[in-house]
Every structure is written in C-alpha cells, then in structure tokens.
Amino acid sequence: MLRSVARKTALAGELRSSVSHLGQAELNSSSFTSRDVDILEKLLSEEVRIIGRGFRNEATEIGKRQAIGDDCDRKGGGMGYSNVHTQHIPSLESENLYRHVASPKTVSVIGLEVGAGTKALADLVESRLKLGRFPLILGGDHSIGIGSLAGILRARPNTGVIWVDAHADLNTPSSSDSGNMHGMPLAFMMKELVPDRSVIPGFEWLEKGTSPPRLSPDSLVYVGLRDIDKAERQFIRKLGIKTFTMYDIDHLGIGRVMDLALEHLLKHDFDRPIHLSYDIDAVDPMHAPATGTAVRGGLTWREAHFVAEHVVQSGALASAEIVEVNAELSDGRGASATVELGHQLVNALLGEAML
Numbered sequence: 631m632l633r634s635v636a637r638k639t640a641l642a643g644e645l646r647s648s649v650s651h652l653g654q655a656e657l658n659s660s661s662f663t664s665r666d667v668d669i670l671e672k673l674l675s676e677e678v679r680i681i682g683r684g685f686r687n688e689a690t691e692i693g694k695r696q697a698i699g700d701d702c703d704r705k706g707g708g709m710g711y712s713n714v715h716t717q718h719i720p721s722l723e724s725e726n727l728y729r730h731v732a733s734p735k736t737v738s739v740i741g742l743e744v745g746a747g748t749k750a751l752a753d754l755v756e757s758r759l760k761l762g763r764f765p766l767i768l769g770g771d772h773s774i775g776i777g778s779l780a781g782i783l784r785a786r787p788n789t790g791v792i793w794v795d796a797h798a799d800l801n802t803p804s805s806s807d808s809g810n811m812h813g814m815p816l817a818f819m820m821k822e823l824v825p826d827r828s829v830i831p832g833f834e835w836l837e838k839g840t841s842p843p844r845l846s847p848d849s850l851v852y853v854g855l856r857d858i859d860k861a862e863r864q865f866i867r868k869l870g871i872k873t874f875t876m877y878d879i880d881h882l883g884i885g886r887v888m889d890l891a892l893e894h895l896l897k898h899d900f901d902r903p904i905h906l907s908y909d910i911d912a913v914d915p916m917h918a919p920a921t922g923t924a925v926r927g928g929l930t931w932r933e934a935h936f937v938a939e940h941v942v943q944s945g946a947l948a949s950a951e952i953v954e955v956n957a958e959l960s961d962g963r964g965a966s967a968t969v970e971l972g973h974q975l976v977n978a979l980l981g982e983a984m985l
C-alpha cells in the first residue's frame with residue numbers, strides 16, 4: 631500500500647511538474663523549480679516580548695531575515711526556479727499598548743496585535759496562492775501559523791498540513807499555561823477546539839466570509855514532537871491526530887515516518903496540496919540553539935534536511951514556512967549555525983537536491 635502510494639504521489643508530482651515545465655528551458659524535473667516563489671517575511675514575537683523574556687532585538691532579526699530573503703533572491707536564478715519575489719510584511723508595532731501588561735495570560739490584549747498581523751499575512755498568502763505562486767513564509771514565531779493557515783485554507787480548503795515541531799502548538803487560550811500564542815496556532819484552526827473565534831479580540835476576521843478557514847484534525851500530521859502539554863495530549867488523543875513523535879522517528883527512522891506522513895495525507899487524493907510548517911525547534915538544539923523554546927533530543931542535521939527534501943520529492947508541496955529562528959537567543963556560533971540551517975532548509979524547500 632505504502633509503496634504504491636509513494637509511487638503514485640511521485641508520479642503525480644512528475645506529471646504536474648512536467649506539465650508546468652512546458653515551455654521552460656532546462657529545469658530540474660525532480661522538483662517544482664518552475665513554480666513562482668514568494669518569500670513572505672513576517673516578524674511576530676509580540677507575546678513573548680510582552681512577558682518580558684527579552685526575546686528579540688528587532689534590528690538583528692530584520693538583518694537576519696533580509697539575509698535569508700536576499701540569499702534566495704540571489705540563488706533563485708542559479709537554482710533554476712524563476713521569478714522569486716521577496717516581500718517584508720511590516721510588524722504592527724504599538725509599544726505603548728503593551729508596555730504595562732501585567733499578566734502574561736492576557737491573550738485578549740496580545741491578540742489585538744497578533745490578530746492584525748496574522749490577518750495581513752492571511753490576505754497576502756491567499757492572494758499569492760490564487761495567483762498560482764508558492765508562498766514561503768519566514769517567521770517570526772509560530773503564531774504566524776494562524777495567518778499562513780488561514781490564507782492557505784481559504785485559497786485551498788483541502789490542503790494537508792505537516793507540522794514539524796518539538797511542540798504540538800495545540801493549546802487553546804484557556805488550556806495554555808504560558809499564555810503564549812505561539813503555542814496555540816493549530817487550536818485556532820480547529821473548530822473542535824476553538825469553535826467561535828469571533829469572541830477573541832483581534833481574531834474576529836477568522837469567522838468572516840461564507841466558509842471561514844478550518845483545518846480538520848485528519849488533515850494534520852505532526853513530526854518531531856517531544857514536549858507536549860497535558861491538555862494538548864488529551865486533544866491529540868481525542869481528535870485522533872496522526873502524530874510521529876521523536877520516539878517514532880527513533881523507532882521507524884525518518885524515511886519511513888515521512889512516507890507514512892505523506893501517505894496519511896495523500897491516500898485519498900494524490901493531488902492534494904501540502905503545506906509544511908517547519909519550526910526550527912524540531913531540530914536538536916545542538917544544531918539549532920537560537921530559538922525560544924529549545925528542547926533536547928530533536929532531529930539530527932540530516933533528518934532535518936530529509937524532512938524538507940522528502941516533501942519536495944513528493945511533488946505535493948504547495949507552501950511552506952520556517953519559524954522560530956531567532957539569532958538573539960544564542961551566542962555568535964549558535965546563532966550562525968541556526969541561521970545557516972534556516973538557509974539550507976529554505977534551499978531544500980525550493981528544490982535544491984543533492985544530485
């Protein structure tokens with residue numbers, strides 16, 4: 631079963647890329663190099679800053695993010711994919727509003743800013759997808775997933791999601807112990823967990839329109855989890871979400887895990903688009919220490935690359951994001967190792983292969 635699904639998904643990918651390659655010279659057919667790419671950069675770590683961990687230094691983050699975007703612009707031509715366009719989404723800063731927030735559990739206050747930022751991202755992602763482009767979103771923390779997923783699901787409601795992360799990011803505003811919105815993006819997309827988002831200040835927009843964006847639990851696969859909150863564990867079990875923890879990766883190997891992940895999402899529809907949401911903290915802190923909530927026992931350097939490479943190989947990757955890279959959170963060597971890994975994952979997602 632698995633083999634035939636893998637073969638068929640590869641075939642679907644080949645067909646799709648050969649069709650879209652018509653008329654384009656010398657493109658590598660094993661990847662989606664003919665697709666137009668949008669690199670969308672979104673800085674959004676407000677909630678972490680508010681609770682006073684000193685999470686970021688804007689100048690450094692912007693410098694680093696520009697470096698990633700510029701690098702893609704430069705490499706774009708060389709790697710064969712065309713028309714790479716980088717767009718920086720401005721952060722909606724309103725320092726004064728948040729300076730005196732006393733309690734970190736004030737999601738309603740924090741939500742105003744995260745809500746506005748994710749709405750802007752959702753609108754952009756939706757419009758780019760409708761133009762047939764491939765959005766690659768660079769965070770920022772994982773709360774931007776609310777915007778990415780909303781935009782993606784509005785444009786293509788049948789999208790399947792692979793969430794590569796040390797954490798489940800499935801807390802609701804009331805189940806969360808930390809109050810951090812980067813631990814909540816998936817709950818915001820599931821009607822079973824947050825049935826009415828119009829009551830959350832800042833997120834009323836998520837309920838607008840004839841069919842508000844929602845992710846069904848069986849359209850999600852987790853890879854790399856190892857730090858799951860108690861409530862999240864119950865949600866995962868109750869909703870039956872397909873989950874590959876680090877235990878499963880140790881047991882089965884990353885190759886089998888990624889095949890099973892793709893099979894789960896593509897078994898009923900080989901042409902289904904896949905969104906890969908990649909939190910750098912899925913990777914072991916030995917390789918990616920510059921992140922906010924590092925947890926030991928993560929993906930190796932090669933496993934980290936393989937995850938991206940294999941989803942690209944399936945031919946189904948339609949959008950991607952890399953989040954939680956924050957150079958401020960490590961010393962010089964740790965920061966550059968993490969940013970280097972971020973660059974390499976971007977390249978892998980854009981179709982760079984070993985051979």
Ligand SMILES: NC(=[NH2+])NCCC[C@H](N)C(=O)O
Pocket residue numbers: 771772773797798799801806807808809810812813814857858859909911922923954
């Ligand atoms: N995207 C992340 N780094 N999420 C970490 C979440 C940690 C914890 N589960 C929380 O809800 O606060």
